Amino acid sequence: MKQASEIRQTIRAWVEQTSGKLQPGELQDTTPILEQRIVSSLQIIDMILMLEALAERPIDVADLKPGAFKDIETICQTFMGGPSR
Amino acid sequence: MITKLIDVTTIPGIHWYPNGQTALSGIPLMLASALDRLFQSWAAQYDAKEYQFPPFIPAHELARLDYFRSFPHLVTFPITLDPGEANLSRFAEGEPMNAAGELQLTIPSPISNVMTPAACYHCYVRHQGETMHAPTYLTTRATCFRRESVYAPLERQWSFSMREIVCIGTADEVKAFLKHFQQHIDEFFQQLRLPIEWKAANDPFFNPSHNPKYLAQKLDPVKTEMVFQNHLAIGSINFHRNYFGEAFGIRRDGKEAFTGCVAFGIERWLFACLAQFGTEYALWPAPFRQGA
Numbered sequence: 001m002k003q004a005s006e007i008r009q010t011i012r013a014w015v016e017q018t019s020g021k022l023q024p025g026e027l028q029d030t031t032p033i034l035e036q037r038i039v040s041s042l043q044i045i046d047m048i049l050m051l052e053a054l055a056e057r058p059i060d061v062a063d064l065k066p067g068a069f070k071d072i073e074t075i076c077q078t079f080m081g082g083p084s085r
Numbered sequence: 086m087i088t089k090l091i092d093v094t095t096i097p098g099i100h101w102y103p104n105g106q107t108a109l110s111g112i113p114l115m116l117a118s119a120l121d122r123l124f125q126s127w128a129a130q131y132d133a134k135e136y137q138f139p140p141f142i143p144a145h146e147l148a149r150l151d152y153f154r155s156f157p158h159l160v161t162f163p164i165t166l167d168p169g170e171a172n173l174s175r176f177a178e179g180e181p182m183n184a185a186g187e188l189q190l191t192i193p194s195p196i197s198n199v200m201t202p203a204a205c206y207h208c209y210v211r212h213q214g215e216t217m218h219a220p221t222y223l224t225t226r227a228t229c230f231r232r233e234s235v236y237a238p239l240e241r242q243w244s245f246s247m248r249e250i251v252c253i254g255t256a257d258e259v260k261a262f263l264k265h266f267q268q269h270i271d272e273f274f275q276q277l278r279l280p281i282e283w284k285a286a287n288d289p290f291f292n293p294s295h296n297p298k299y300l301a302q303k304l305d306p307v308k309t310e311m312v313f314q315n316h317l318a319i320g321s322i323n324f325h326r327n328y329f330g331e332a333f334g335i336r337r338d339g340k341e342a343f344t345g346c347v348a349f350g351i352e353r354w355l356f357a358c359l360a361q362f363g364t365e366y367a368l369w370p371a372p373f374r375q376g377a
Contacts, residue, residue: 037331041301067304
């Protein structure tokens with residue numbers, strides 16, 4: 001598995017690339033990506049697949065709780081086991 | 086499952102039709118009108134502009150919301166016959182209706198409209214393509230149509246009345262608007278001792294396990310319902326994010342506008358108030374009677 005900082009950077013790059021409507025530097029680790037629809041509902045499944053590949057384990061959609069994908073910080077804590085930068 | 090708190094069909098002035106609709110008269114009608122005036126007075130706190138919209142909404146507008154994939158089980162269509170004389174004659178001179186009370190249509194016209202499923206949709210359609218220079222507040226009441234598998238008088242109807250108060254603005258403006266209303270309505274419930282709980286909810290998507298919008302709502306709840314006696318949602322507060330702003334090209338502060346609405350199901354409020362306060366008009370709390 002990749003280092004935590006590398007994982008965080010990979011997630012950030014994926015969100016920026018997938019969204020396609022962010023200005024440079026606009027995406028922070030605490031930017032609410034679902035509330036602001038930076039990641040759309042149609043892109044959530046792709047995001048889960050990306051996170052599964054990064055975490056090297058499956059993510060059970062039925063177990064997902066509200067707020068789990070709030071922002072990059074929360075995603076890292078929830079799925080990658082910590083806030084390391 | 087629908088369990089009965091009260092049998093409203095025994096109340097004078099409430100007439101239930103088996104096709105999922107209710108006729109109101111007398112005191113129930115007076116109370117329903119008073120409820121709507123109460124909601125209008127709340128809308129006036131924001132100087133919300135009143136609109137009256139038609140009962141149809143163009144299908145292509147709802148298609149922008151992916152409505153037909155998300156809610157095919159709810160939608161109701163207005164349908165007419167192809168106007169060709171031969172087609173009309175065939176219908177009129179044949180057997181227009183069978184023994185089961187079902188119309189035996191000949192060739193129908195193409196369907197390009199939908200019976201309004203939610204009052205606030207009209208607001209976004211009406212303001213599409215606009216740039217807002219300030220937060221915009223609107224209110225409307227509409228007869229809405231949602232096909233359901235089971236109906237119950239006042240509680241779950243094919244056609245029902247919905248009052249909505251809508252905000253179009255920035256994310257912060259909409260969130261402040263919704264927060265204000267949740268607090269205001271909560272104080273109102275407490276003052277009147279109306280047993281309401283706020284509960285997070287999802288829209289009733291078709292085949293939800295296969296719909297990413299359902300998953301998105303689960304992960305980032307946008308709907309909070311006012312649930313009466315753990316039994317019936319009588320209204321809701323909804324944060325749409327910039328979904329409608331994007332779909333209808335509405336902009337605010339240089340970006341796609343955010344929207345939110347407070348929705349009141351008038352028949353459901355009437356049901357809750359009848360269950361809680363009874364049918365004696367004089368015994369209803371004053372705020373409900375002021376507009377009657």
